[in-house]
Amino acid sequence: MIMNEPANVEMAGINPQALRSGKTHVRPKRRMTVRTCADGVKRGGFAKRTPEEDIAAFHNGVRQGSAGECWPWQGAAILMGNKSGGKYGIMTFMGKPMRTHRVAYMIAHGLKPIPVGLVIRHTCNFGLCNNPAHLLLGTQQQNMDDAQRDGLFATGDRSGSRTHPERRPRGENNPLSKITEQDVLEIFELRAAGMTEKDIGKKFAVTDISSILNRTSWAHVRIPVKNQIDKAAAKMLHRKNNGAAHRRFSDDEIRLARNLSREGFTVTHIHRQLGKSYSQTRKIVHGEVHTGIV
Numbered sequence: 001m002i003m004n005e006p007a008n009v010e011m012a013g014i015n016p017q018a019l020r021s022g023k024t025h026v027r028p029k030r031r032m033t034v035r036t037c038a039d040g041v042k043r044g045g046f047a048k049r050t051p052e053e054d055i056a057a058f059h060n061g062v063r064q065g066s067a068g069e070c071w072p073w074q075g076a077a078i079l080m081g082n083k084s085g086g087k088y089g090i091m092t093f094m095g096k097p098m099r100t101h102r103v104a105y106m107i108a109h110g111l112k113p114i115p116v117g118l119v120i121r122h123t124c125n126f127g128l129c130n131n132p133a134h135l136l137l138g139t140q141q142q143n144m145d146d147a148q149r150d151g152l153f154a155t156g157d158r159s160g161s162r163t164h165p166e167r168r169p170r171g172e173n174n175p176l177s178k179i180t181e182q183d184v185l186e187i188f189e190l191r192a193a194g195m196t197e198k199d200i201g202k203k204f205a206v207t208d209i210s211s212i213l214n215r216t217s218w219a220h221v222r223i224p225v226k227n228q229i230d231k232a233a234a235k236m237l238h239r240k241n242n243g244a245a246h247r248r249f250s251d252d253e254i255r256l257a258r259n260l261s262r263e264g265f266t267v268t269h270i271h272r273q274l275g276k277s278y279s280q281t282r283k284i285v286h287g288e289v290h291t292g293i294v
């Protein structure tokens with residue numbers, strides 16, 4: 001046995017047994033309690049750990065790095081929440097199963113119990129980490145806000161609506177739906193044939209035809225290629241239907257727009273009044289185009 005171990009080894013939380021053997025994780029022997037029962041049979045089991053043994057068991061399970069590093073738990077871990085939730089170290093502490101980061105926080109704060117309703121947050125977002133410098137006391141709401149800020153929630157292609165589409169009532173399976181998949185196909189067919197959104201809306205008694213056509217709603221319905229709306233073509237169609245807005249300003253309209261602006265009317269008001277596009281109206285009012293007309 002090596003004597004004269006540096007006095008600070010135990011203080012630094014390093015298991016001297018582990019240090020000697022060169023292993024990072026050595027489980028200390030657990031004490032047994034044995035009693036002889038009335039029938040003469042010896043019965044026993046593991047003795048309850050003392051607080052000192054609990055703390056030693058904790059330090060034994062942590063791979064302690066430098067002050068700034070994460071100190072991962074080497075022992076048993078549990079997965080919290082769903083798949084996007086993290087792994088946490090788990091151990092028996094003061095006779096109860098506890099997540100090790102909570103143990104780490106308590107040990108670092110004089111073994112004071114963590115107030116009921118409060119959580120220990122990881123500033124490093126690494127659930128297995130037990131570096132007390134990475135642990136903060138906070139509310140569950142703060143924890144959720146942190147996760148949101150750090151992008152830990154499943155959104156986009158990781159979201160439930162993408163990974164488990166069958167769990168959401170879409171289209172006809174949605175009890176609120178007013179139309180059927182067949183209607184959606186017909187809507188695209190009518191649109192391709194030139195019927196306006198407004199008229200289609202009337203026919204199906206649905207107000208938001210555009211969200212169907214731009215594939216925001218009923219996006220799971222496959223539309224035959226011939227009826228699919230080509231983005232460029234759709235834009236042209238829009239321009240044709242809104243021709244007035246894109247027709248040139250006449251000289252009189254240019255003067256009128258500028259007069260209205262001088263009288264204090266906003267660009268929004270003027271473009272609506274004249275039925276012209278907002279951007280063109282703004283350029284004219286601001287004197288960026290047609291500067292020759294006064």
Ligand SMILES: [Zn+2]
Nearest residue numbers: 070124129134
């Ligand atoms: Zn950490």
